[in-house]
Amino acid sequence: MKLDLLAFGVHPDDIELSCAGTLLIEKNNGKKVGIVDLTRGELGTRGTAETREEEATNSAKILGVDVRENLDMPDAFFRNDEENQRKIITVLRKYQPEIVLCNATEDRHPDHGRSAKLVADSCFLSGLRKIETFDGNRRQEIWKPKYVFNYIQDQYITPDFVVDISGVIEKKLEAIKAFKTQFFTGSGNDEEPQTYISTPEFLESVINRSKMFGKMIGVKHAEGFYSKKMIGISTFDALIQNVN
Numbered sequence: 001m002k003l004d005l006l007a008f009g010v011h012p013d014d015i016e017l018s019c020a021g022t023l024l025i026e027k028n029n030g031k032k033v034g035i036v037d038l039t040r041g042e043l044g045t046r047g048t049a050e051t052r053e054e055e056a057t058n059s060a061k062i063l064g065v066d067v068r069e070n071l072d073m074p075d076a077f078f079r080n081d082e083e084n085q086r087k088i089i090t091v092l093r094k095y096q097p098e099i100v101l102c103n104a105t106e107d108r109h110p111d112h113g114r115s116a117k118l119v120a121d122s123c124f125l126s127g128l129r130k131i132e133t134f135d136g137n138r139r140q141e142i143w144k145p146k147y148v149f150n151y152i153q154d155q156y157i158t159p160d161f162v163v164d165i166s167g168v169i170e171k172k173l174e175a176i177k178a179f180k181t182q183f184f185t186g187s188g189n190d191e192e193p194q195t196y197i198s199t200p201e202f203l204e205s206v207i208n209r210s211k212m213f214g215k216m217i218g219v220k221h222a223e224g225f226y227s228k229k230m231i232g233i234s235t236f237d238a239l240i241q242n243v244n
């Protein structure tokens with residue numbers, strides 16, 4: 001299956017927090033979209049690898065993505081090395097996405113920046129014909145995405161562009177809350193240790209961030225992205241009207 005957009009997250013729930021709204025918008029526009037989680041988030045304080053897998057599956061159903069895979073790299077201890085680069089190259093050549101989304105290059109969690117570099121390096125290497133990868137017994141064709149965009153996570157980074165997600169914000173929050181072991185749900189049955197991301201205030205910060213990005217372009221909610229590569233457009237029709 002060829003995808004238009006493939007989002008990589010080092011932990012299950014990174015995508016939901018940072019760019020799920022954009023995936024929903026693209027899916028509503030008839031695009032094929034997918035998610036690849038690098039690790040199972042097994043070192044997280046709350047929940048287990050098994051519960052995170054179940055939650056990721058439930059979230060994928062809410063988002064309606066065409067595929068969600070996990071590359072089973074070790075949480076916190078994965079490296080930007082040939083073994084892991086080949087795993088990502090194989091996925092890139094399998095799905096041939098036009099655009100790749102990945103973690104922030106700098107953030108509170110050290111895994112995020114390391115993941116961003118790993119994915120970006122792999123996107124470049126995926127276009128080199130002398131690097132051989134296989135899907136089963138079939139040798140894969142080379143593939144290099146047109147763009148690699150970083151989504152913005154905990155730390156503020158000025159975006160190069162933002163995507164209006166006003167119409168899908170509730171669905172995005174539903175997908176986040178599918179990770180019941182990680183985030184505040186208001187169920188009153190939470191006996192696990194409280195963490196930075198499990199408080200009601202953390203979810204409020206996610207909503208407030210989307211409101212702030214939305215305000216920048218005169219809409220209610222938006223998600224922000226930045227790019228190492230210069231962004232080009234074919235027509236001014238690609239720009240939405242800023243009412244400010």
